[in-house]
Amino acid sequence: MVAMLWLPLQVAAANTYVEGVDYVKIAGIPESTKPIVREFFSYNCGHCYRQDPFFEQTAHLLGDEVKFERTPVGAGRTSWILSQEAYYLAQKFSVTKQVHGNIFTRIHEKEGAFTRPEQLKDFFVSQGLDGKDVEAAMQSTDAKLALMNYDTQAQLAEIRGVPSIVVNGQYLVKNPGKTPEDLVQLVKYLNTLEE
Numbered sequence: 001m002v003a004m005l006w007l008p009l010q011v012a013a014a015n016t017y018v019e020g021v022d023y024v025k026i027a028g029i030p031e032s033t034k035p036i037v038r039e040f041f042s043y044n045c046g047h048c049y050r051q052d053p054f055f056e057q058t059a060h061l062l063g064d065e066v067k068f069e070r071t072p073v074g075a076g077r078t079s080w081i082l083s084q085e086a087y088y089l090a091q092k093f094s095v096t097k098q099v100h101g102n103i104f105t106r107i108h109e110k111e112g113a114f115t116r117p118e119q120l121k122d123f124f125v126s127q128g129l130d131g132k133d134v135e136a137a138m139q140s141t142d143a144k145l146a147l148m149n150y151d152t153q154a155q156l157a158e159i160r161g162v163p164s165i166v167v168n169g170q171y172l173v174k175n176p177g178k179t180p181e182d183l184v185q186l187v188k189y190l191n192t193l194e195e
Contacts, residue, residue: 017189022175029156029169035066035191040154040164042073043083048163049108052101055163057180058187066187071153073162079113081147082120085138088146089124092137099127167191 019025029038039055041048059068072084086103090096106123107113114120117138124134137143157166165173165183167190176183 017186020174022186023167023171023173023190025170026158026166026172027156029153029166031169033067034168035187036069036168037062037066037187038069038071038153038157038166038169040071040073040157040159040166041162042075042080043086043103043107044077044080044113045162046108049104051163052104054176054180054183055165058183061180061184062187066191071150071157073154073159074147074151079115082114082117083107084147084150085117085143086114086120086123087150088143089120089129089134089137091146092142093124093129093133095127095129099124102127 017023031038037058041052041055043049055068062068070087072080072087074081074084083103086099087096090099090103103123111119114123121131121134121138125131157164157169158172159166165176167173167187171190171193173183173186173190175186177186
């Protein structure tokens with residue numbers, strides 16, 4: 001009897017999400033790890049800045065169950081490309097947790113967007129990194145490859161605006177819901193879909 005009661009609940013939950021409304025299937029990104037949620041964002045985007053706590057809470061709620069990654073979008077704009085580079089440097093020097101919020105704050109509450117590489121270097125020096133190390137990383141082939149990879153991921157994911165969420169490299173979220181818990185439920189549902 002209990003099993004029969006459970007079945008309608010599962011069907012009802014599955015029917016609450018509609019392809020084309022809540023999510024769309026995309027050509028996709030080949031992800032090496034699944035399940036994974038990838039946020040496409042820019043430090044320069046005001047909406048990304050305001051939504052960051054929402055996505056941080058979502059990542060926290062997903063815990064170790066689902067990997068949460070970010071991909072910065074450059075959109076061919078100099079200041080956005082410098083912000084991509086800021087994310088690359090944060091990752092390279094393993095200071096992302098320390099500087100992620102600080103980059104948003106610097107751009108949206110203090111000095112504005114990075115417009116020159118020197119500003120980016122100075123920012124990371126102010127965060128405790130060695131200037132020569134930062135400069136070498138900025139001029140490295142790895143940096144150029146990382147930025148190209150970010151752009152390729154955005155193209156493959158059919159990103160038209162930020163912030164955007166892609167689940168398992170195949171589902172672009174159209175309606176994340178009103179709360180982090182809503183997004184977590186949608187992610188869990190999308191994880192049940194077969195490729």
